[in-house]
Amino acid sequence: MTKDVIALTPRMPDLPTLLAGLYAGGPDLGVSTTADGAVVQLCAPDGRPLVSVEAPILVQVPGETGRLLGHPVADGPVWWTEARASAAVPEAGRLAGSFAGRLATVLDGTVWPPEAATTDVVPVTTDFSAIPVPAASAPAVDVLTDSTAVVMQDRPLVAMTSWLSDALRTATAAGQALQIVTPLTARLTLPTRLALRGLPNRWVVQDPEHGYYDGLSGAVLHWKDGTFTPVRDTAGTTSVAEVFKTSPETGERQLLLTLRTRHPADTDLVLGGAVEAAFRHLTGSAPAGWSTAEPVNLPWSTRRLTDLARARAPRPSWLIAVGQPDRPALATLRVLRTAAGVEEDITLVLGYAEHETPPLHAVEPLAAELDAAHGLVTLLTALRSARGDLTVPARLEPPPLPMSFTLGHDEVRRTGRPPHGPAPVPLGVPAEPALHYPLGDGTDPRAWSTFGLLTQHLRASRSAVRP
Known part of the structure; x- marks a missing residue:
């Protein structure tokens, strides 16, 4: 799944600092922009994006890093710079970590998740000729078919970021479903939950033991005809994943x-x-x-x-x-x-x-x-x-x-x-x-x-x- 890494810094990353971060892959990688310059991409020699970096956001609301990341920072405004690594290239996640680590080192900030932070140069040795060129131009979309835009998120809490908001808006305009794929342990923020309300959009949960199911309805899913759709028996009935049925009472x-x-x-x-x-x-x-x-x-x-x-x-x-x-x-x-x-x-x-x-x-x-x-x-x-x-x-x-x-x-x-x-x-x-x-x-x-x-x-x- 896609790796997201976030640099949280007390000062705004300026152009020299961003360029130093983008040098994480060495001189052989290129840089391009998309979304009218709002997203900078670190690219492989053949031009495919490896890491997409959104323009820094000044977060002036107290408690937001703790709410979304479980990673509170010191009081005061903080610059949030998010890097999204390609799911197709093994080195991309480490490249995103090196980019964020370099920003945090120069600007006295921190990195989420902390274990991703590094300042090492990450050589890219993948044979790109064996990897299909991504069909989607949107940085947030990992798989694009005629009917569905699939976003893979490997983070504990999936927020309605501008990445996802843009992906949802683009998919809706094209008459496509947006389907977010996460691990079993992931949760959604309330805005993400409300944005996904109503088919054909789905939250697709990957259960390592039993396959896929809908995180909001529990319906067992499979990939068919370019989209995640419910598994039905001969009578047309949809079954509910057993893991979905367990709901401990906490008193909350x-x-x-x-x-x-x-x-x-x-x-x-x-x-x-x-x-x-x-x-x-x-x-x-x-x-x-x-x-x-x-x-x-x-x-x-x-x-x-x-x-x-x-x-x-x-x-x-x-x-x-x-x-x-x-x-x-x-x-x-x-x-x-x-x-x-x-x-x-x-x-x-x-x-x-x-x-x-x-x-x-x-x-x-x-x-x-x-x-x-x-x-x-x-x-x-x-x-x-x-x-x-x-x-x-x-x-x-x-x-x-x-x-x-x-x-x-x-x-x-x-x-x-x-x-x-x-x-x-x-x-x-x-x-x-x-x-x-x-x-x-x-x-x-x-x-x-x-x-x-x-x-x-x-x-x-x-x-x-x-x-």
């Missing part, structure tokens, strides 16, 4: 909020206020940072977030926000322009250790503020047993169980009050209140049935008002 939990807001599309609109309000109510502080990929590198700013979304409009924008290091909290935000205005689709997840109590008392006041000040359409709050660090293992995890559902006052006016379900708590102005429906304490599966009655009314009402 996650609080999940799924909400939508809607705003008039005017020049004074500032986005991100709903995300900030949710973080403040549930963690006690605003998000620490935001970005379009991981690592999350920019200090939190609703103004800068809005500027980026406005510059991309009418195309949608997909963004990530993270909390302070002392409380696992992460949100994804999708901003899209619709006929009704500007909408924000937000998923916020907070993690809690075994003996911690989620702040369930804060949900109703949060719903009231979202409705009064941030254009709330709907808010669903749920609780689940899952890892408190918010990472996703290749194991079966129980589904979330609903706790409450809130309809914003504008949505109540538009769709009417649902005739079925529990009695709601009115929020806001009595004449036009938002409706907050308690559904349970996050332990009763029957709450899904109650929630289904409410959403059935919404679907019917929305269908009735369509032209």
Whole structure:
């Protein structure tokens, strides 16, 4: 699998330092650029890329190196320079380690993983004539077929880096699936999990004893017709990998909020206020940072977030926000322009250790503020047993169980009050209140049935008002 090596330095790698790093393979290797100069590649004599180096990123958000790498660095901003080695060439991984090691030595930094660091010159002796030329021009893609772009990742935690984001965007535009192949021990960050949601994209887990399976559904997979697809018996049934079924109970939990807001599309609109309000109510502080990929590198700013979304409009924008290091909290935000205005689709997840109590008392006041000040359409709050660090293992995890559902006052006016379900708590102005429906304490599966009655009314009402 592909080897990723990251140099973490307190100073920005300048051109002479980068060139010194790229000399890791000696004078016989060449250098080229791709992605409009954002990626520098160390190339074999025949031109094929051996190591691809992304432009350094200044990570100004505390805790990101610890969250993504388990490799905390000293307080203060750090430059993150990631090198991705080709899976096809045996020496490429050591070349990436030498590149990163040289940067860290010159700039007083560190290397992840630490054992990869070296400053040795790595001679390349591979016979390239026996290795097919890679079909993909994208640095993140290891195998490309007519239907699928395959990315192989050999790292403990697979984040939605700009590498993967670009690969997903390119594959989607070409009508292809993105399939990420990892070892059995790998986990996904929440943004990666959400980005892979829905077929034909897959997380493919390689089990050394039993072959391949889908890390999100457990379906046993095999490589067929240029893609990973489920193995089916003569009746067309798909089996589930035994290793996927094991899910030890740890007592850790996650609080999940799924909400939508809607705003008039005017020049004074500032986005991100709903995300900030949710973080403040549930963690006690605003998000620490935001970005379009991981690592999350920019200090939190609703103004800068809005500027980026406005510059991309009418195309949608997909963004990530993270909390302070002392409380696992992460949100994804999708901003899209619709006929009704500007909408924000937000998923916020907070993690809690075994003996911690989620702040369930804060949900109703949060719903009231979202409705009064941030254009709330709907808010669903749920609780689940899952890892408190918010990472996703290749194991079966129980589904979330609903706790409450809130309809914003504008949505109540538009769709009417649902005739079925529990009695709601009115929020806001009595004449036009938002409706907050308690559904349970996050332990009763029957709450899904109650929630289904409410959403059935919404679907019917929305269908009735369509032209």
